[in-house]
Amino acid sequence: MSELTRLCADELRATLAEVRSRYETFAQRGLKLNLTRGKPSAEQLDLSNELLCLPGAGDYSVGALDCRNYGDLQGLADLRTLLAPVFGVSPECVVLGDNSSLALMHDAIVYSLLKGTCDSERPWSKEPGIAFLCAVPGYDRHFSICQELGIEMISVPLHEDGPDMDVVEQRVAEDARIKGMWCVPKYSNPSGAVYSNSTVDRLAKMKTAAPDFRLFWDNAYAVHHLGAEAVEIANIGEACARHGHPNRAFIFGSTSKVTFAGAGVALFASSPANVRWYLARMEKRTIGGDKLNQLRHLRLLHNVGGIAALMDRHRAILAPKFAKVQAVFAELLGGTGVAKWTQPKGGYFISLDVLPGTAREVVKLAKQAGVELTPAGATHPYGQDPEDRTIRIAPSFPDLAEVGPAAEGVAICVLLAALEKLAG
Amino acid sequence: MSELTRLCADELRATLAEVRSRYETFAQRGLKLNLTRGKPSAEQLDLSNELLCLPGAGDYSVGALDCRNYGDLQGLADLRTLLAPVFGVSPECVVLGDNSSLALMHDAIVYSLLKGTCDSERPWSKEPGIAFLCAVPGYDRHFSICQELGIEMISVPLHEDGPDMDVVEQRVAEDARIKGMWCVPKYSNPSGAVYSNSTVDRLAKMKTAAPDFRLFWDNAYAVHHLGAEAVEIANIGEACARHGHPNRAFIFGSTSKVTFAGAGVALFASSPANVRWYLARMEKRTIGGDKLNQLRHLRLLHNVGGIAALMDRHRAILAPKFAKVQAVFAELLGGTGVAKWTQPKGGYFISLDVLPGTAREVVKLAKQAGVELTPAGATHPYGQDPEDRTIRIAPSFPDLAEVGPAAEGVAICVLLAALEKLAG
Numbered sequence: 001m002s003e004l005t006r007l008c009a010d011e012l013r014a015t016l017a018e019v020r021s022r023y024e025t026f027a028q029r030g031l032k033l034n035l036t037r038g039k040p041s042a043e044q045l046d047l048s049n050e051l052l053c054l055p056g057a058g059d060y061s062v063g064a065l066d067c068r069n070y071g072d073l074q075g076l077a078d079l080r081t082l083l084a085p086v087f088g089v090s091p092e093c094v095v096l097g098d099n100s101s102l103a104l105m106h107d108a109i110v111y112s113l114l115k116g117t118c119d120s121e122r123p124w125s126k127e128p129g130i131a132f133l134c135a136v137p138g139y140d141r142h143f144s145i146c147q148e149l150g151i152e153m154i155s156v157p158l159h160e161d162g163p164d165m166d167v168v169e170q171r172v173a174e175d176a177r178i179k180g181m182w183c184v185p186k187y188s189n190p191s192g193a194v195y196s197n198s199t200v201d202r203l204a205k206m207k208t209a210a211p212d213f214r215l216f217w218d219n220a221y222a223v224h225h226l227g228a229e230a231v232e233i234a235n236i237g238e239a240c241a242r243h244g245h246p247n248r249a250f251i252f253g254s255t256s257k258v259t260f261a262g263a264g265v266a267l268f269a270s271s272p273a274n275v276r277w278y279l280a281r282m283e284k285r286t287i288g289g290d291k292l293n294q295l296r297h298l299r300l301l302h303n304v305g306g307i308a309a310l311m312d313r314h315r316a317i318l319a320p321k322f323a324k325v326q327a328v329f330a331e332l333l334g335g336t337g338v339a340k341w342t343q344p345k346g347g348y349f350i351s352l353d354v355l356p357g358t359a360r361e362v363v364k365l366a367k368q369a370g371v372e373l374t375p376a377g378a379t380h381p382y383g384q385d386p387e388d389r390t391i392r393i394a395p396s397f398p399d400l401a402e403v404g405p406a407a408e409g410v411a412i413c414v415l416l417a418a419l420e421k422l423a424g
Numbered sequence: 425m426s427e428l429t430r431l432c433a434d435e436l437r438a439t440l441a442e443v444r445s446r447y448e449t450f451a452q453r454g455l456k457l458n459l460t461r462g463k464p465s466a467e468q469l470d471l472s473n474e475l476l477c478l479p480g481a482g483d484y485s486v487g488a489l490d491c492r493n494y495g496d497l498q499g500l501a502d503l504r505t506l507l508a509p510v511f512g513v514s515p516e517c518v519v520l521g522d523n524s525s526l527a528l529m530h531d532a533i534v535y536s537l538l539k540g541t542c543d544s545e546r547p548w549s550k551e552p553g554i555a556f557l558c559a560v561p562g563y564d565r566h567f568s569i570c571q572e573l574g575i576e577m578i579s580v581p582l583h584e585d586g587p588d589m590d591v592v593e594q595r596v597a598e599d600a601r602i603k604g605m606w607c608v609p610k611y612s613n614p615s616g617a618v619y620s621n622s623t624v625d626r627l628a629k630m631k632t633a634a635p636d637f638r639l640f641w642d643n644a645y646a647v648h649h650l651g652a653e654a655v656e657i658a659n660i661g662e663a664c665a666r667h668g669h670p671n672r673a674f675i676f677g678s679t680s681k682v683t684f685a686g687a688g689v690a691l692f693a694s695s696p697a698n699v700r701w702y703l704a705r706m707e708k709r710t711i712g713g714d715k716l717n718q719l720r721h722l723r724l725l726h727n728v729g730g731i732a733a734l735m736d737r738h739r740a741i742l743a744p745k746f747a748k749v750q751a752v753f754a755e756l757l758g759g760t761g762v763a764k765w766t767q768p769k770g771g772y773f774i775s776l777d778v779l780p781g782t783a784r785e786v787v788k789l790a791k792q793a794g795v796e797l798t799p800a801g802a803t804h805p806y807g808q809d810p811e812d813r814t815i816r817i818a819p820s821f822p823d824l825a826e827v828g829p830a831a832e833g834v835a836i837c838v839l840l841a842a843l844e845k846l847a848g
Contacts, residue, residue: 037494045484045492052484052716053477060469060476068469068684070461098522100710107709110534114549114573125538125549141708148708149538260492263716284565284572285531286524290717292476292687 003337004418016419023416026409027369033406034372038189038348039397040261047313048259050303054296067291073283076294079265082301086222087253088235089269095278096289101254101266105216106145108250108268111281112179112214113149118277119212119247124179133171133181135163137351137379137390139189142182142218146381153381154178158191162199169206176209180216186233187221190379190392191351192344197234204239204248215249221347222253223311226319231345237271246271255297257348258307265297321395325350325407332411338418350393351379352410358417359388365413371406427761428842440843447840450833451793457830458796462613462772463821464685471737472683474727478720491715497707500718503689506725510646511677512659513693519702520713525678525690529640530569532674532692535705536603536638537573542701543636543671548603557595557605559587561775561803561814563613566606566642570805577805578602582615586623593630600633604640610657611645614803614816615775616768621658628663628672639673645771646677647735650743655769661695670695679721681772682731689721745819749774749831756835762842774817775803776834782841783812789837795830
């Protein structure tokens with residue numbers, strides 16, 4: 001299709017009529033497709049079905065520790081040892097949580113609000129007001145925590161190599177209210193951006209007006225490669241230590257998209273001082289996590305030949321779905337001038353930018369035609385995309401056979417919304 | 425032994441010498457016994473070992489719900505239906521958590537501090553100061569949450585039929601800072617007190633200066649009977665509703681001492697408005713709990729013939745341990761006038777009151793003789809027992825063969841500390 005923004009009025013009318021017809025045809029197929037959330041498919045979950053029978057009869061001890069009983073606040077040392085290298089930390093600096101890394105992020109903020117970090121002069125809630133930097137497009141659940149807890153969100157543009165560091169450095173240097181920053185450093189949700197070594201170094205080095213500034217380093221896709229290349233990022237903990245800010249990074253991760261999305265093991269990792277601080281708070285909340293689920297993971301990940309081998313099998317399922325979306329978008333949207341989209345090397349999302357002012361309409365049209373999309377605006381703080389432009393595409397959950405039609409439906413809606421806007 | 429407080433100086437010296445000798449003999453046995461925490465024994469945990477293999481190969485769905493994946497914030501409806509009657513609530517009013525009810529209590533307070541309850545004019549943290557009533561003796565982990573979060577604790581005496589309601593009613597009526605009260609209504613930790621119908625009714629009915637006052641109703645031992653009698657308490661949720669305070673009770677419970685202490689399922693239950701409020705907060709924290717562990721519990725509790733049948737098997741293990749402590753205390757401490765202890769009909773603890781001013785010394789002597797006890801003072805806010813009198817005895821974890829010697833050791837220490845104090 002030719003560039004829609006350059007069509008004359010007659011061409012525009014004709015094209016609109018044609019696309020509207022395609023939309024009607026698509027809608028009449030009565031499909032029920034869902035591209036909303038970054039959920040693994042049943043086929044991916046099957047890869048870890050061994051967990052359903054683990055740890056197995058009579059298997060509940062690790063050394064002298066009975067995993068069925070209370071205790072072991074920090075989590076099984078053997079599992080910490082297994083997961084630590086994935087996040088570039090030492091096992092002593094890992095705290096295992098329940099099934100949700102989001103919960104650990106939430107709790108780290110709650111603890112900071114109510115008690116302050118180990119570098120805070122007072123609890124964050126006692127400050128006149130605090131703010132977080134949010135790279136956009138970003139993850140809606142990060143933003144929801146801030147909104148819930150009254151933390152102002154300040155948007156920063158996210159480029160392919162990470163947040164715009166000139167903006168970040170200036171903001172944190174001049175505004176002591178800025179206590180934190182959300183970062184998904186690898187295969188970012190939703191653009192797939194990967195922080196460059198320079199970005200990581202500048203984040204670790206930059207001067208912040210707040211002495212207790214924290215990077216909320218959500219390394220959710222640490223091993224979630226889609227291509228042959230396993231992209232590696234610089235070690236944020238080491239960089240922070242090297243630049244004299246050893247406590248700057250709170251690192252989060254989980255096995256949610258390695259094993260079972262709803263029954264994995266999450267982790268918090270940071271400097272020794274931060275880990276002591278976190279455990280001292282966590283100790284008031286719980287006697288310890290579910291060690292049997294930790295033990296299950298220990299057994300499974302050894303059995304499957306390790307995390308990398310398991311992730312290769314995920315990749316074999318996921319990569320064709322992403323390729324399908326890319327192919328459909330290229331075919332239907334390429335050269336139209338009303339859409340661009342990312343080509344991530346990992347993670348769970350494609351970020352689709354449509355003609356400004358039409359993202360909400362695209363989502364609405366898609367829904368009417370049987371394709372559920374994440375609400376437009378979800379990629380931005382307060383659910384407000386000022387340009388009404390960005391849509392998050394999550395191809396992981398549907399069957400491969402459904403991904404093509406779903407992407408086709410989205411593309412038709414992108415065209416239709418753009419043409420309707422251009423036609424005024 | 426005769427009443428120690430009535431001995432003349434010579435008798436005191438002689439008795440002290442004799443008890444000191446018994447203490448030395450006991451210490452020389454070099455035992456390593458532990459009566460510190462309310463942990464189930466390995467034998468009790470074995471009762472639920474079927475969980476180690478559950479849900480089993482291919483079993484991960486409940487209706488259309490894939491328990492392996494994300495979602496279902498409130499928790500499996502079938503498990504809520506199974507657990508709800510235990511706590512006298514309807515399944516819609518139950519929210520399932522992870523493995524720790526303590527965590528749910530902590531979070532309910534955190535949410536109230538940062539957001540306010542659904543009846544609050546403002547977040548609790550925005551009040552000039554807030555306070556909780558604490559029935560004493562009580563549970564140290566309740567008190568730790570308050571201390572951590574800067575909530576003043578006001579002690580109220582706990583009698584056999586519940587907290588001193590005259591004191592409670594007066595306090596909550598006149599002090600709007602009092603936002604909550606810790607209650608373990610059945611087989612209270614550590615005294616075994618059971619709230620009478622009158623106590624429950626008065627708690628539900630009383631006028632509180634704070635419109636958003638909450639009972640933190642930790643029904644940890646709802647089905648944990650030690651004798652043939654299964655004591656039942658009045659329904660707090662119904663009582664609160666009847667008296668026009670439908671949102672007053674936050675109910676907490678878990679399967680921690682039903683199945684696995686470290687890998688059970690916890691729950692929050694309350695009025696519809698409170699459940700909506702709780703879920704709205706929880707939704708920012710997590711996408712949902714571990715549904716596979718919920719499914720495991722559903723399968724197990726059906727298989728074992730239900731909760732009551734499983735609890736009977738726990739009772740068969742626990743009751744002889746409690747009886748042993750009672751027998752040893754009666755034999756060694758009966759009639760001495762320096763100790764009294766509770767005879768609980770359920771739960772996990774015996775509360776032992778020693779000669780005022782000697783509890784710390786008893787714990788110290790016991791440790792030196794090889795018997796670990798909960799620190800003296802732990803049963804009181806701030807770890808301060810003003811009379812230095814109360815010691816919590818937890819007979820559940822050691823083998824039955826060890827309970828006798830442990831109780832004997834404690835009793836000797838009680839006598840020794842008392843005699844040393846009386847001898848000046």
